[in-house]
Amino acid sequence: MRKPAAQRNYLLLTASAVVTNLGTHGALIAAAFAVLETGGDAGDVGLVAAARFLPLVIFLLIGGAVADRLPRHRVMVAANTLNCVSQAVFAALVLSGTAELWHMMVLTALCGTGQAFFSPAAEGMLMSSVTGEHAARAFALFRMAMNGATIGGAALGGALIAAFGPGWVLAIDAAAFAVAGALRAFLDVSHIPERTPGGGLLADLREGWHEVASRPWLWSIVAQFSVVVAVVGAAESVYGPLVARDALGGARPWGIALAAFGAGTIGGALLMLRWKPRRMLLVGTLCVFPLALPSAALAVPLQLPGLMAAMFVCGVTLEVFGVAWMTALHQEIPEEKMSRVTAYDWFGSTAMLPLSTALAGPAEELFGRPQALWGCVALIVLVTALVLLVPDVRNLTRRTKEVAAGVGAPAGAVSADAEGAAGRDR
Template sequence: MTSAADSPRRPRRPAWAGRNYSLLTAAAVVTNLGSHGSLIAAAFAVLDAGGDGGDVGLVAAARTLPLVLFLLIGGAVADRLPRHRVMVAANALNCLSQAAFATLVLAGEPQLWQMMLLTALGGTGQAFFSPAAEGMLMSTVDGEQAGRAFAVFRMAMQGAALGGAALGGVMVAAFGPGWVLAADAAAFAVAGALRSFLDVSHIPPREPGGGLLSDLREGWREFAGRPWLWGIVVQFSVANAVVGAAEAVYGPLIARDHLGGAGPWGLALGCFGAGTVAGALLMTRWKPRRLLLAGTLCVFPLALPSAALAVPVPVGVLCAVMFLTGVTLEVFGVSWMTALHQEIPEDKLSRVSAYDWFGSVALVPLATAMAGPAELAFGRTAALWGCAALVVVVTAAALCVPDVRNLTLRTKHVARAASGTENGSADAERPVGGLG
């Protein structure tokens, strides 16, 4: 008889969840808990200082503008320098800017320009952090379980975002926005400390390049040379813009006029967050064979919230729609990350990620600014139906790209360009799983 001492120990975590992956996931949970609460706190800090809705919008725009301006530079820097150092430096900038913001709020009445400046510093940090973080995660995960690893990572992030928003709202009501901003600064400090322990010895040293502009051009060639990549980024440039405008501008107005106020709208947004967690859980078990076909088909439901607001439907129906949208959008998110991991050379991951992020956020400020004039010109209901129609049109257009329909999951990843071998075609290896 074999004793318990002689029996092999079960590993405490899966083989794909190594040290770097665990550190990245833990740090992402910490920062999402803090940052989603701080978004609520920043808005209430502006209002408590005597500002109005327009001032809240200015502070939000102050964060988005440097994010758009510096994303491409951030991607080039992250592919040139050790990514974990870029992430830690960005976390330090976010920590200091949020700590200063918290100090101003707790000390008295902060000025609008001060809040805009500090929020802009936070957006700058995010512009350098995001491409580095995505490149670091993708270089950490390998093998057939990459999709599952990304799904678990995203599930942890989405759960933390959902919890952070709920906790932030409670803390703002109980203690005031200043303490929530201080907690976010502490979260960035903890996350930066965790990321400083990342091991980058598995990443080949970068070869000397021709400078920042040369790196940007090389990243552009990598991006523009893949129709499936730029096709979907263009799709989401439009989809994110119109959905963001619908939810940021029209959603609260519909909630006020037809649904009973902020409470039901907050519940609907919470259902969307719960849907993203459920979608990530689904993707820990499902490996769609045609990655981008499955993911892009799951973008069509993104039109449903705008349509539901246009009707408008009862709160219960809106919550169900938001939950379904969250599930399907997360299917796309995991499929997209898996495709990038499979197809993009390791030494260009952050630059490609930067172009992806840039396309995703570039039109959001413009669409949000145009939401009011569009309502005046066409009416709120027509504007919402227009948002839904645009999502359907650009998603259908993305499906017209052959590579979007045909890119196939492989059983193993061929060597990356950083190791001297370019990725093969999408069908170079036997595919895994199936669609359906």
């Protein structure tokens, strides 16, 4: 890591990511069960999930452009403040027994808006905190800490929902955003080169789009994850809680299954601390195929041990892809354009989430839940196989000496991963 400001930033970013993930993954379960406790069905759960993702898609590109213009830590703190307030109001309504469907949709939409501005700024800040030589190890350590918090957050969230109800878990998430925002207020941007005045917001967006469109490996994987994230999001946000309620015993086993996924991500991060595959994107893309396993396990449905095994394997392979993807972005994209490029990455990866989650309920009614889940499996396998046909995905190789001095080798330097919305820092 660059010293001293960047090293301090890396530690603050890691600590704040741990705090938010402890609250977030319990809150995601809590939101679904809050809907179910008010008498909602699969369609209502899907509408609340869609209300979160729609503003995320709408504001992501603007958020990326803003994060490349303003100090990124200020954007992050403002977004965390919005998330804290919206989750606190959500918790109060659920605890008081006055929450209605439209309340939950509006409040989750505010949370999605905050994430739209936060995510590009956070990724740009993280990328500027490491050097090319140690980037993969730093990303793996960061993700291991973040995903370790995911295990505790999901397991604790499921247990607290079963014991006390979803309202208290939402309150914990609001407190976590407050603490994380306070930590991020101390980030130092003095080591980041000052931005030169641009030609306006639209010009910034065009420049970011050019960076994406000129790299086939980048736009093809973003397109792939627009489908993968959509179907995984529908399975996790809508079908997972319903299968847990009907076949596994409720929120607690679903929380345990999500914790198994988190354990898998830690295993994947530990692997990537030592393994540096030369063809990063080829290895990463092959590791996307197992993302279909949880949907298949829910379709059967497998009992908790089988579901945990599927989630664990999914976590391992997703983490391998995630580190490979971040390393590729860090190697190929100039630092001053990083937030705009990651905004396009997020935008493409999440663009279909509102539609997929909103249609999850009607799809269940039309085809049946198992058939809808098997459809998710088929789509993941199909689009991942298609991406392997792109030469740059197969041939992009890791460089060392060329990027040891910093970020942003030219796009043409292809000599021989998009986790998208899944497992990202909040």
